[in-house]
Amino acid sequence: MTIAVTGTSGHLGRLVVESLLARGAAAADVVALARTTGAVVDLADRGVVVREADYGRPETLAAALAGVDVLVLVSGSEVGRRVEQHGNVVDAARAAGVSRVIYTSAPHATTSALVLAPEHKATEELLAASGLSTTVLRNNWYTENYAPDVLRARETGEIVASTGAGRVASASRADYAEAAAVVALAAQQDGAHDGAVYELTGDVAWSFDELAAAAADVVGRPVAFRGVTPEEHLAILAGAGLDEGTAGFVVALDGNIRDGLLGDATGDLAGLLGRPTTPLVDGLRAAVDDVVTA
Numbered sequence: 001m002t003i004a005v006t007g008t009s010g011h012l013g014r015l016v017v018e019s020l021l022a023r024g025a026a027a028a029d030v031v032a033l034a035r036t037t038g039a040v041v042d043l044a045d046r047g048v049v050v051r052e053a054d055y056g057r058p059e060t061l062a063a064a065l066a067g068v069d070v071l072v073l074v075s076g077s078e079v080g081r082r083v084e085q086h087g088n089v090v091d092a093a094r095a096a097g098v099s100r101v102i103y104t105s106a107p108h109a110t111t112s113a114l115v116l117a118p119e120h121k122a123t124e125e126l127l128a129a130s131g132l133s134t135t136v137l138r139n140n141w142y143t144e145n146y147a148p149d150v151l152r153a154r155e156t157g158e159i160v161a162s163t164g165a166g167r168v169a170s171a172s173r174a175d176y177a178e179a180a181a182v183v184a185l186a187a188q189q190d191g192a193h194d195g196a197v198y199e200l201t202g203d204v205a206w207s208f209d210e211l212a213a214a215a216a217d218v219v220g221r222p223v224a225f226r227g228v229t230p231e232e233h234l235a236i237l238a239g240a241g242l243d244e245g246t247a248g249f250v251v252a253l254d255g256n257i258r259d260g261l262l263g264d265a266t267g268d269l270a271g272l273l274g275r276p277t278t279p280l281v282d283g284l285r286a287a288v289d290d291v292v293t294a
């Protein structure tokens with residue numbers, strides 16, 4: 001009876017593996033799937049089973065999922081190609097007789113205007129149509145997304161965004177990963193969480209003034225939030241060297257925050273963890289330390 005996790009060469013997938021091991025899963029019963037297997041040799045050294053799995057190469061997926069009981073499908077990072085890629089994984093999971101697929105999705109994916117929602121919505125629909133038992137973990141923003149803002153604020157004393165009065169109910173990646181491990185282990189043990197859709201968020205939906213205050217705590221100097229219009233934001237990002245597409249994407253996401261699409265704190269994550277989620281300031285401090293020591 002094995003639990004496999006995709007994307008283990010990335011941040012979240014690796015943390016899911018670590019959480020499974022920390023919660024008592026035997027290394028030999030955990031399968032770390034990666035496109036870039038060279039990034040997880042340390043897991044193999046610890047007895048974790050490592051297999052190649054490239055979402056874009058279905059021929060790797062049948063062998064990758066052989067004998068797998070529960071699969072944690074971490075959404076891919078190649079925006080625009082993910083529906084086909086995730087579809088390949090879903091097809092392979094069905095062919096391999098996987099008993100549960102746990103998918104990391106986006107907040108309110110099926111109804112949200114979030115610019116990133118359509119690929120997650122389509123993946124949730126593929127899963128629903130597959131006949132597989134599923135659990136959907138709709139992850140809000142990672143607190144780690146704001147580490148670059150905090151590091152910039154250390155130099156400038158400000159955080160600049162076009163988010164207006166919007167709030168973000170972010171949580172640390174490690175919290176989301178632990179929740180995935182909790183669900184995977186429960187699914188394996190007694191089939192729990194079958195068909196569940198969780199809106200995973202931090203316990204607090206923070207404003208950008210509160211983000212600036214937390215950043216000030218982390219960097220040890222005053223930090224202010226400077227709200228700008230979307231047009232001003234685009235010009236600032238272009239001036240910093242971002243290409244038009246990337247700058248437009250960042251500003252669109254800030255618009256989604258301004259519209260309140262990431263602002264509801266649900267309690268689902270703390271409920272799965274059985275403890276409060278990691279506070280913003282602690283998550284930022286750890287994220288900044290990780291960037292500095294990387």
Ligand SMILES: NC(=O)c1ccc[n+]([C@@H]2O[C@H](COP(=O)([O-])OP(=O)(O)OC[C@H]3O[C@@H](n4cnc5c(N)ncnc54)[C@H](OP(=O)(O)O)[C@@H]3O)[C@@H](O)[C@H]2O)c1
Pocket residue numbers: 006007008009010011012013034035036039053054055056074075076077078085104139140141142145
């Ligand atoms: N909620 C949020 O704030 C937020 C923020 C960013 C991303 N995300 C989503 O959450 C996912 C996990 O986040 P993360 O921080 O762990 O991202 P990450 O560190 O960039 O890791 C992404 C992982 O996806 C793997 N991947 C990409 N394309 C693949 C393919 N064709 N076949 C197999 N594996 C593939 C990567 O493998 P390689 O190492 O081989 O590239 C990597 O292991 C992301 O992929 C994205 O969908 C959410």
